[in-house]
Amino acid sequence: MNDLQRQQHRVDVACGYALGAYLGVTVSWLAVLFVIDAVFFIAMLVTIFAGFFGLLRTLFGLPLRLWVLPLSSLVYIMGVFICMYYNTLVLAALGGTVFSIAFAPLIYRLYKNDFAKTVPAWVCKNCGYTLLGLTEPTCPECGQPFDLDAVPKMGELPQE
Ligand SMILES: [Zn+2]
Numbered sequence: 001m002n003d004l005q006r007q008q009h010r011v012d013v014a015c016g017y018a019l020g021a022y023l024g025v026t027v028s029w030l031a032v033l034f035v036i037d038a039v040f041f042i043a044m045l046v047t048i049f050a051g052f053f054g055l056l057r058t059l060f061g062l063p064l065r066l067w068v069l070p071l072s073s074l075v076y077i078m079g080v081f082i083c084m085y086y087n088t089l090v091l092a093a094l095g096g097t098v099f100s101i102a103f104a105p106l107i108y109r110l111y112k113n114d115f116a117k118t119v120p121a122w123v124c125k126n127c128g129y130t131l132l133g134l135t136e137p138t139c140p141e142c143g144q145p146f147d148l149d150a151v152p153k154m155g156e157l158p159q160e
Contacts, residue, residue: 010057011119015110017054018066021047021073022100022107028080029096032089044080047073066110069103122151 024047031040054070076092076099083092123130126144134140137148 007119014054014057015066017050017057018069019107019110020050021054021070022103024048024050025073025076025096026100029093029100032093032096044077048077051077066106069106072099072103 024043024045028040028043028047031037031043051070051073055067055074058067058070076096079095080089080092083089122132124139124141124144124146127139127142129139129141131139131146131151134148134151138145
């Protein structure tokens with residue numbers, strides 16, 4: 001693995017954790033609404049795990065702007081514990097719903113691979129267009145030339 005592919009791998013892993021935290025929160029408040037305790041428990045564990053490692057991954061090494069998502073999922077977990085203490089879990093479910101709606105656009109962008117925009121070297125310096133996966137060394141949006149070797153192609157991680 002060269003350095004760029006390692007960077008891309010880090011981004012992929014960080015985004016995977018962020019996605020896990022998002023799904024964990026969403027499933028957990030759905031489980032509260034439908035009163036399925038086992039699913040709620042599992043979703044909480046997934047959220048704690050993915051939220052914690054997602055936050056570490058997005059804050060350190062290769063800083064990514066989507067650190068807000070794992071951090072918010074951990075705040076949600078804290079809120080759930082507080083609501084459990086006061087026996088007002090429906091309130092937590094409400095907060096979880098807000099979380100899921102608020103981060104839906106971000107998750108959609110992850111799905112579209114636009115998370116590459118969080119790495120400055122991988123976007124056009126002139127117009128901000130994502131350069132991943134291109135085979136010509138010019139930006140298709142504005143024609144600005146860029147270093148093709150500095151941008152990894154998506155989904156082309158080598159087997160180790
Ligand atoms: Zn451009």
